[in-house]
Amino acid sequence: MNRFRIAGLIVLTAVIAACSKKPPPAPPPAPEPPRVNQDSIDRANKARADSIAAAEAARRRAEEAARAAEEARRLEAARAAARNTLMAKVYFDYDKDEIRPDQQATLDAKVPILNANADMRIRIEGNTDDRGSDEYNLALGQRRAASVQRYLVARGVAAGRMDIVSYGEQRPVAQGENEEAWQQNRRAEFVIVSGGNPLKVP
Amino acid sequence: MNATHQTSPSIASRRAPWPVPPVSRASRGRAVRLVAVLAALAALAAPAAAQDTLPPGVRIGLAYDRNGKPAVALTPVTGPNADSVLAILARDLDFSDRLTVIRQDSGDAPTGALNYDLYAKLNAVAVVQASVTPSGALHVAVHEVAGKRVALVMDMPLPAPALSRDWRHVVHVASDSVEWSVLGRSGIASTRIAYAAQYGGPVTVVDSDGEGAWALPGSTECLSPAWDPTGTRLACNALPNGNVPSRIVVRDLVTGRTWTTRVPGNNQTAVFSPDGRYLVFSAGTEAQDLYAVPVFSDSTPRRLTSRRGSVNVSPDFSPDGRKIVFTSSILGHPEVYIMDADGSSADLLTSSGFGDDLYRSDPAFSPDGRRVAFQSRIKGTFQVMAISVTDKSTVQLTSEGANESPSWAPDGRHIVFVSTRTGRRELWVMDTESSRARQLTHGGRAQNPAWSPRLSVPRQP
Numbered sequence: 001m002n003r004f005r006i007a008g009l010i011v012l013t014a015v016i017a018a019c020s021k022k023p024p025p026a027p028p029p030a031p032e033p034p035r036v037n038q039d040s041i042d043r044a045n046k047a048r049a050d051s052i053a054a055a056e057a058a059r060r061r062a063e064e065a066a067r068a069a070e071e072a073r074r075l076e077a078a079r080a081a082a083r084n085t086l087m088a089k090v091y092f093d094y095d096k097d098e099i100r101p102d103q104q105a106t107l108d109a110k111v112p113i114l115n116a117n118a119d120m121r122i123r124i125e126g127n128t129d130d131r132g133s134d135e136y137n138l139a140l141g142q143r144r145a146a147s148v149q150r151y152l153v154a155r156g157v158a159a160g161r162m163d164i165v166s167y168g169e170q171r172p173v174a175q176g177e178n179e180e181a182w183q184q185n186r187r188a189e190f191v192i193v194s195g196g197n198p199l200k201v202p
Numbered sequence: 203m204n205a206t207h208q209t210s211p212s213i214a215s216r217r218a219p220w221p222v223p224p225v226s227r228a229s230r231g232r233a234v235r236l237v238a239v240l241a242a243l244a245a246l247a248a249p250a251a252a253q254d255t256l257p258p259g260v261r262i263g264l265a266y267d268r269n270g271k272p273a274v275a276l277t278p279v280t281g282p283n284a285d286s287v288l289a290i291l292a293r294d295l296d297f298s299d300r301l302t303v304i305r306q307d308s309g310d311a312p313t314g315a316l317n318y319d320l321y322a323k324l325n326a327v328a329v330v331q332a333s334v335t336p337s338g339a340l341h342v343a344v345h346e347v348a349g350k351r352v353a354l355v356m357d358m359p360l361p362a363p364a365l366s367r368d369w370r371h372v373v374h375v376a377s378d379s380v381e382w383s384v385l386g387r388s389g390i391a392s393t394r395i396a397y398a399a400q401y402g403g404p405v406t407v408v409d410s411d412g413e414g415a416w417a418l419p420g421s422t423e424c425l426s427p428a429w430d431p432t433g434t435r436l437a438c439n440a441l442p443n444g445n446v447p448s449r450i451v452v453r454d455l456v457t458g459r460t461w462t463t464r465v466p467g468n469n470q471t472a473v474f475s476p477d478g479r480y481l482v483f484s485a486g487t488e489a490q491d492l493y494a495v496p497v498f499s500d501s502t503p504r505r506l507t508s509r510r511g512s513v514n515v516s517p518d519f520s521p522d523g524r525k526i527v528f529t530s531s532i533l534g535h536p537e538v539y540i541m542d543a544d545g546s547s548a549d550l551l552t553s554s555g556f557g558d559d560l561y562r563s564d565p566a567f568s569p570d571g572r573r574v575a576f577q578s579r580i581k582g583t584f585q586v587m588a589i590s591v592t593d594k595s596t597v598q599l600t601s602e603g604a605n606e607s608p609s610w611a612p613d614g615r616h617i618v619f620v621s622t623r624t625g626r627r628e629l630w631v632m633d634t635e636s637s638r639a640r641q642l643t644h645g646g647r648a649q650n651p652a653w654s655p656r657l658s659v660p661r662q663p
Contacts, residue, residue: 095535095561132584133563133577133606134400134649135426135471136529136536138439139490139513142468146488164487165442166468170401170423193445 078201085109086122086199090148092186095132097143099151107148110190111155112202120196123163124148125189129182130169141166148188163193273302274384275326281334283364287373291332293411294377294391297640299616299633301381318350328353328384332376334360342376344383354383358659367414372659374409390611394654395618396427396436397629400647405438410611410631412642420460424451426516426650430474433657435497437472437481450483452497461498471516475543476523482506484515484528492517492528492545506545516564519543520571520591527551527565527574535560538576540591552576552589555596564607568614575599575608575617586619588634599634609653618642618651 088110090103099107114120126141126148145164153159174181274295279288288305295303304326321329329345339357346353356379361368374391381389393410396418405421408414418427424438434456442448449464450472463469467487474481474497481497484490490513493503506526507514513531520526523543530539530548537560541548551574552562561579568575573588578598586600586608599608603623610617611631621630626646632639 130400132561132579133516133529133536135516135607136513136531136563138425138470139468139484139486139515142486142490143488143513150488164467165448167441168425170425170441172401 075201079199082113082199082201086113086192087190089187089189091183092144092188094129094182094186095140097140097147099147104151107151108155111152111157113199114152114157114161116200116202117196119194121161121163121193123165123191123193125171125191126164126166127171127173127185127187127189128169129185130172131182134169138166138168138170141168144186144188271300271302272327272384273304273325274380275304275306275321275324275329277306277329277331279332279334281336282338283334286365287332287334287340290370290373290411291330291377291380294374294389295330295381297391297411297631298377298381298389298613299636299638300385300387300389316345318345318347321345321347328380330380338362340372340376342380344380354379361659367409367416368659370409370414371657374411375659378656387613388656390613390616390653390656392656393612394433394657395609395629395642395651396429396654397643397648397651398425398427398438400627400649403647405436406643406648407436408643412644418453419458420451420453426471427652428473429652429654430497431476431478431655433654435474435478437474437483439470439472439483450481452481459498463495463503465493465503473517473519476519476521482517482519482526484517490514492526506543507541507548508545509548518565518567518574520567521569522571525567525591527567529563529565533560536563538562538565538574538589540574551591551594552578553594566608566610566617568610569612570614575610577606577608577619586617599632599637605630607650609651611653612655616653618653620649620651 088106090099090106092098092103093100114122124145126143126145128137128141128144130137142164145166149159149162149164152162169185172181172185173187174184276288276292276295278284279291281287292303292305295301304324316329316331326347328347331343331345333341335341335357339359342356342358344353344355345351356376358372358376360372363369371392377391378389381387381391391410394407395410396405396407398405402423405418405424405427406415407418418424418436418438421427421438421440423441423443425441427436427438429436435452435454437450437452440446440449440451447464448467448469449462450469452461452463452472454460463481463483465485467485468490469483469485470490472481472483475494479496480494482492482494483503485493485503489509489511491508492506492514494506495501495503507528507530509530509532513529513536515529517526517528525540526543527538527540529536532539533550537550538552539548540551551565556562556578559579559581561584562576565574565576567573568588572592573590575586575588577584578587580598583604584606585598586605587596587598589596599617600619600621603621605619605621605623608617608619615635616631616633618629618631620627623630624641627648628644628646629642629648629651630639631642
C-alpha cells in the first residue's frame with residue numbers, strides 16, 4: 001500500500017510543477033490571402049488541357065499517319081511483289097515449248113493474282129534464242145506462249161483474258177553466243193494489257 | 203575457148219519465141235529500136251522462170267557451157283558518167299560468173315571499125331562498146347569477134363538524175379542483155395534482193411550488186427519478205443505491236459496500195475504463187491498451218507495443212523505452181539516436206555543421210571524446179587545445202603561460218619543467204635557452180651533474203 005501512496009505523491013508533485021509554467025504567446029494574425037482572378041486560372045488550366053489534348057491528338061494523328069503510311073508502304077510493296085510475280089518470266093529448253101518442272105512454281109504463283117484481279121487482261125509473249133531458223137523460231141515462240149496459256153487455263157484462268165503473241169528471236173534480252181545468253185532469251189514474258197489498276201493483292 | 207561459129211540462120215534475123223531482153227537489130231532506125239527496147243522491157247516483167255528454159259541459144263556463136271567462162275572485152279565508155287557505166291557493166295558481167303571480163307581502162311574509145319583480130323588474140327568472143335549519148339541515152343553495141351560484125355545494138359533512155367537507182371537499173375538491164383547476146387542466157391544484174399532486219403527495222407531492198415539500198419515503206423519489224431512474180435509487190439509478216447496483231451502485209455510498189463491478211467494468232471512466211479494470184483502463208487495460235495488466200499481479196503484464207511499440234515512454216519512454190527515445200531515439226535523437230543499445192547500428199551523431202559542433227563528448214567525451190575536449197579544443222583552449225591527433188595541427192599554449198607536462209611537467183615545458179623563468216627549477220631551471194639562468194643551487205647543484222655525476179659525499167663513520169 002505504501003508504494004502506491006509514494007507514487008501518487010510523485011505524480012501530484014509533477015502536476016503541480018507543470019501547472020506553475022507561463023502561458024505561451026498568442027499566435028500571429030493569418031496572412032492576407034492573395035487576390036486571384038479565377039477566370040484566368042480557368043483559362044490557363046483550359047489552355048494547358050487543350051494543349052495536352054492537341055499534342056495528344058497530333059501524336060495520335062501522326063501515329064495514324066505513320067500507320068497509314070506503313071500500311072500503304074506494305075500494300076505498295078505487296079503490289080510490287082504481286083506485280084513482279086505476275087511479270088516473272090518463265091524459261092524453256094532449246095527447241096522446246098513444254099513448261100519445265102522448275103518453271104511451274106513461277107506460273108503457279110501468278111494464278112491467285114490473276115484470280116484476285118478478274119478485270120485484268122494480260123499478254124503472254126513467246127521468245128526464242130537466235131539459233132536455228134528465225135522463221136521456225138517465230139512459230140516456236142508462239143507455241144511457247146500458247147503452252148503457258150494452256151498451263152494457266154488448266155489452273156482456272158480464263159483463256160479469253162490472255163492474249164498470246166510471238167516475237168521469235170527478234171527481241172532478245174541478252175546478247176552473246178553462249179548458253180547463259182541463250183537461256184535468258186528462251187522465255188515467255190508477261191504484260192498487263194488492261195485492268196488490275198490498282199492491282200489487288202490476293 | 204569453146205566458141206563454135208554459127209553460120210545460119212543469122213542471129214539478128216532469128217525471132218525469139220520467148221520473152222527476150224531489150225535487143226534490136228543494128229540495121230534498124232533509132233526510133234524503131236527504141237520501140238523494140240521498150241516492148242522488150244515490158245516483156246521482162248513476165249515471170250522469170252521461163253528464162254532458164256531457153257534453148258541453149260547462140261546469139262553470137264557460143265553454146266552455153268556451165269563451167270566455161272568466155273571472155274568479153276569492154277572498151278572505154280564515152281559520154282557523161284562514162285566511168286560509172288563502165289564500172290557497173292564490168293561488175294555485172296563479172297558477177298554473172300559466166301563470163302570473164304577484159305577491161306580496157308586506158309586509151310580512147312575505139313572509133314571506126316574494131317580491130318577484131320586483136321580481140322581474137324585476147325581470146326575475147328565479144329566486144330562491148332558503150333556510150334552515153336548527148337541526149338542521155340545508153341548506147342551499147344555488142345560485137346561478135348569471130349564473125350567480125352555487130353551482133354546487136356541497144357539504145358535505152360537513161361532516167362534523170364544520173365546515178366540514181368532507176369538510172370543504174372537501166373545499166374543493169376543492159377548488162378543482162380549483153381550476157382543474153384553472148385550466151386543466150388540473161389544475167390541477173392537487173393534483180394534486187396529484199397531482206398529483213400534482225401531485232402526490228404524495215405525491210406531493205408538492195409540491187410544485185412549491193413548498191414542502191416532503200417527501205418520498204420511501212421515495213422518496220424516486218425520479216426521474211428517475198429516478191430510477187432512481176433517484182434512489183436512485196437509481202438512480209440509484221441510482228442504484233444501492242445494491240446496491233448501479227449499480220450501479213452502486201453505492198454504494191456507501183457501504186458503504193460497495201461493489203462493485209464491475218465488469221466488469229468501468229469501470221470508469217472508468206473510466198474506468192476507463180477501466177478501471182480495467191481498468197482500462201484503460215485498462221486495459227488498454237489499449231490502453225492499453211493493457208494492460201496487470193497491476193498487483194500476479202501476471201502477467208504483456206505487451210506492447206508492440218509497437222510495437229512505441229513509447226514508448218516516457210517512455204518515455197520515449185521516454179522510450175524504444182525508443189526509446195528515447207529518446214530514442218532511433225533516428227534518433233536524441223537524437217538523439209540514437199541506436198542501438192544492443194545495441201546495433199548505431203549512427203550518428207552529431207553529423209554536421210556543427215557546423221558544425228560535433227561534440224562532442216564527454210565526450203566527454197568530452184569528456178570528450174572529440180573532442186574531445193576535449205577539449211578541443215580551440221581555439227582551444231584547451220585549450213586546451206588541443196589537436195590534433188592527426184593533422187594534426193596544432196597550437196598553442201600557452204601562451210602565458212604554459219605549459213606542460213608537461202609534464196610535462189612532467177613538464173614538458177616546463184617543463191618543469196620545469211621552468213622556469219624565475218625562475225626556479223628550479212629548477206630552473201632554464191633555461185634553454186636564455182637562456189638565463188640561475194641558479200642552483198644555490210645550493215646549487219648540481215649535476215650530472210652528474197653531474190654527478186656528480173657525487174658523491168660520503171661515507168662518514167
